[in-house]
Amino acid sequence: MQNRKEFIDNFFRHLNDAKVDFLIPRKIDLVYDTNIKDDIDVIIKTESMKSFIKSSKRFGFVLKKDTHILNSFLYGAKPHYHFLNFKEEVHIDVVQKWQHKSIDFDRCGRRKINKWLPVHNELQIEIWRSATQHNRISWARVPSKEIELCHIMCHVLLDKETISAYYKERIEYLIRICDQKKLLNYLELVFYKFSKRYIDICLLSDFDNIHNEYISFDKY
Numbered sequence: 001m002q003n004r005k006e007f008i009d010n011f012f013r014h015l016n017d018a019k020v021d022f023l024i025p026r027k028i029d030l031v032y033d034t035n036i037k038d039d040i041d042v043i044i045k046t047e048s049m050k051s052f053i054k055s056s057k058r059f060g061f062v063l064k065k066d067t068h069i070l071n072s073f074l075y076g077a078k079p080h081y082h083f084l085n086f087k088e089e090v091h092i093d094v095v096q097k098w099q100h101k102s103i104d105f106d107r108c109g110r111r112k113i114n115k116w117l118p119v120h121n122e123l124q125i126e127i128w129r130s131a132t133q134h135n136r137i138s139w140a141r142v143p144s145k146e147i148e149l150c151h152i153m154c155h156v157l158l159d160k161e162t163i164s165a166y167y168k169e170r171i172e173y174l175i176r177i178c179d180q181k182k183l184l185n186y187l188e189l190v191f192y193k194f195s196k197r198y199i200d201i202c203l204l205s206d207f208d209n210i211h212n213e214y215i216s217f218d219k220y
Helices: 004-017 028-033 046-058 121-129 145-159 165-177 180-191 194-203 210-216
Strands: 040-044 062-065 071-073 081-085 090-095 099-105 111-118
Touching: 004 028, 004 046, 004 090, 040 046, 046 081, 046 090, 099 145, 121 145, 121 180, 145 165, 145 180, 145 194, 145 210, 165 194, 180 194, 194 210
Parallel strands: 040 090, 071 111
Antiparallel strands: 062 081, 081 090, 099 111
16 A cells, blocks of 8 residues: 555656646645645646646546636636545645735625736746756756745735745745845736845745735835
């Protein structure tokens, strides 16, 4: 009987054998520590989706796709495809574009709908152009340090209400070893003039008030 690590390795190696074009945008170091609630994030080329679905069925995954009831997909954004194998406790969250959400609320402050939007096309191109094989996990391709950090910084500010300890540590590590000029250029495609302030906040590890800093920033 194979363990979870073997199952995950075998599935992603099978994807490579099937010529499925995918990459892991972030958290590759925790890929074996995931579970049904804490998923593996994957970005895939649209033309590989049919092959991914076919392979997932062979490995016992069931597919659940985000509905339009609570989600709106704008400017070419596409639904998340959730592949779940409950026996092996593996959940793979697949998107076809690098995208983040904006949340609409009703007059009582209750969440109304998630509006999903893709990032700038230059970032869509660069995440694939920068991708290289991971140095320890042979089946995985990952983006450059700068793109991974940009992806995380977008994720924690646009998709999350709080920043986890893992992401704080990862930001603190990457921001000191990456090319900050290149990172700034990437961030400016998303956050415009707030980008420099965002980098300064991360260099200071001043994460607790970061969402208020962002929504109150007015020096555009």
